Amino acid sequence: MSIHDLEPQETYSLYAHEESVIRQAESMLGKLDDVANGVRVLAQAYREGYRETVRLVRISDRMQEELHAANRTLLDQAADLQQLNEVLHKEIERREALEHELRRIASLDELTGTHTRRHVLELGEHEQRRRARHGHDLALLMVDLDHFKRVNDGFGHAAGDQVLRDFGFLLRSCLRKGDIAGRFGGEEFLAILPETDLATARSIAERLCDRVRENRTLWKDHVLAVTVSIGLVTVHGDESLDKAIARADQALYLAKRAGRDQVMVGTEPDVDD
Numbered sequence: 001m002s003i004h005d006l007e008p009q010e011t012y013s014l015y016a017h018e019e020s021v022i023r024q025a026e027s028m029l030g031k032l033d034d035v036a037n038g039v040r041v042l043a044q045a046y047r048e049g050y051r052e053t054v055r056l057v058r059i060s061d062r063m064q065e066e067l068h069a070a071n072r073t074l075l076d077q078a079a080d081l082q083q084l085n086e087v088l089h090k091e092i093e094r095r096e097a098l099e100h101e102l103r104r105i106a107s108l109d110e111l112t113g114t115h116t117r118r119h120v121l122e123l124g125e126h127e128q129r130r131r132a133r134h135g136h137d138l139a140l141l142m143v144d145l146d147h148f149k150r151v152n153d154g155f156g157h158a159a160g161d162q163v164l165r166d167f168g169f170l171l172r173s174c175l176r177k178g179d180i181a182g183r184f185g186g187e188e189f190l191a192i193l194p195e196t197d198l199a200t201a202r203s204i205a206e207r208l209c210d211r212v213r214e215n216r217t218l219w220k221d222h223v224l225a226v227t228v229s230i231g232l233v234t235v236h237g238d239e240s241l242d243k244a245i246a247r248a249d250q251a252l253y254l255a256k257r258a259g260r261d262q263v264m265v266g267t268e269p270d271v272d273d
């Protein structure tokens, strides 16, 4: 059968069919174009995203390097600080030891090994307050070397120093633990005897007198002997330390006047005092 055998209607239908197929194909091509465009857009977006990711990764790598470097710096600084801390700690310890030594030197009379006047008075004030609080006894001895000027004049100042050195040792060895001895002036000493009644204080003072009298100081080719006079008081009521010391001083003066080398007990304080 040839085309000429077909009815005109049939010829027309076939063309329409082709037309429809072509239209469908065109429509599909159009959609394929859309898809291709979409893929292009996606690819572009992917490229841009990739570039951004690479940029961010680089930034992140750099930041990590910087963080590591900062961390290393911090560790170094921490080690330096630790070292500095140790040095400071040692310096503080050294200064504390120095301060302690300075306080010790300032509170001690180098020649006699007894306290300085200022320090013995501080300790005395403390004992006086303790006495006032607890009401126990407190005795004071004012001790002075007799005719000490003669030692200096006869044998020289260095000989006098040696006598003072020996006396400081004797004084400290006659006192008990807790008693306080200080150099009040050139050859005058104050001993503070906490919790000591008059009778006990007197026997301690007598023993000191005896030991000083028996003692000999060897100086070059000389044998030196000295004696001491002692004024003794016990602190009364709420009497101040200064007033008690003044009474001990007065008793010492009387001991000197009575011939030296002896202990004199002070008078009771005036009622007004």
Ligand SMILES: Nc1nc2c(ncn2[C@@H]2O[C@H](COP(=O)(O)OP(=O)(O)OP(=O)(O)O)[C@@H](O)[C@H]2O)c(=O)[nH]1
Binding pocket: 144, 145, 146, 147, 148, 149, 150, 152, 156, 157, 158, 159, 160, 161, 164, 185, 186, 187, 256, 260
């Ligand atoms: N070697 C020496 N002498 C001192 C020191 N401090 C004070 N003196 C001397 O002690 C002497 C005290 O003399 P005075 O006050 O006259 O008393 P004294 O000769 O002991 O006579 P009385 O106290 O009355 O028994 C003086 O010669 C002072 O120079 C010192 O640290 N070393």
